Amino acid sequence: KQEVTQIPAALSVPEGENLVLNCSFTDSAIYNLQWFRQDPGKGLTSLLLIQSSQREQTSGRLNASLDKSSGRSTLYIAASQPGDSATYLCEEDPGNTPLVFGKGTRLSVIA
Amino acid sequence: DGGITQSPKYLFRKEGQNVTLSCEQNLNHDAMYWYRQDPGQGLRLIYYSQIVNDFQKGDIAEGYSVSREKKESFPLTVTSAQKNPTAFYLCASTLGQGAIYEQYFGPGTRLTVT
Numbered sequence: 001k002q003e004v005t006q007i008p009a010a011l012s013v014p015e016g017e018n019l020v021l022n023c024s025f026t027d028s029a030i031y032n033l034q035w036f037r038q039d040p041g042k043g044l045t046s047l048l049l050i051q052s053s054q055r056e057q058t059s060g061r062l063n064a065s066l067d068k069s070s071g072r073s074t075l076y077i078a079a080s081q082p083g084d085s086a087t088y089l090c091e092e093d094p095g096n097t098p099l100v101f102g103k104g105t106r107l108s109v110i111a
Numbered sequence: 112d113g114g115i116t117q118s119p120k121y122l123f124r125k126e127g128q129n130v131t132l133s134c135e136q137n138l139n140h141d142a143m144y145w146y147r148q149d150p151g152q153g154l155r156l157i158y159y160s161q162i163v164n165d166f167q168k169g170d171i172a173e174g175y176s177v178s179r180e181k182k183e184s185f186p187l188t189v190t191s192a193q194k195n196p197t198a199f200y201l202c203a204s205t206l207g208q209g210a211i212y213e214q215y216f217g218p219g220t221r222l223t224v225t
């Protein structure tokens with residue numbers, strides 16, 4: 001059964017720092033990988049989607065990379081702000097079975 | 112504005128009662144999904160539907176039922192057979208199946224059963 005692991009479970013950084021969130025998955029034959037943000041008590045908001053043929057995607061201060069051979073993805077956040085505080089979830093689409101989500105990394109950016 | 116709506120935002124029920132959670136989308140998406148989220152856990156798939164009048168069980172379908180009579184709507188019923196129904200329920204949709212399709216989520220319904 002496919003699994004997605006996110007490390008660390010929680011992270012606290014001072015405002016302005018660059019940071020990296022990690023996601024590892026067991027199935028290298030993925031369709032795509034998606035990063036989401038979730039604020040407390042709210043639904044998930046899609047941040048970036050990387051197709052299996054792509055190595056990275058960028059949106060503003062966010063950059064997500066995908067390395068299928070090692071089963072890893074990273075979400076890089078540049079110049080972090082207090083408004084970035086949220087839980088970040090990684091999700092893998094295996095293609096022929098339902099999506100698999102990690103448990104998330106809870107990020108706190110301290111002003 | 113296109114999107115997914117879930118109602119109500121908060122729902123309270125007594126144990127032993129069935130309850131139906133609403134999910135509506137105006138994105139013209141074919142596939143719809145129901146997830147359950149518990150504290151400290153990832154999302155777990157309850158049911159999904161890739162097309163009208165068809166749906167499949169996810170990892171934790173026991174005690175739940177769904178219908179997909181219209182493309183826009185995918186209601187979830189939490190039955191009295193569900194042993195631990197208190198949770199945050201999220202509905203999602205995608206345009207289709209494939210590498211290019213993002214998943215869109217609704218705002219969620221928090222169900223409390225006492």
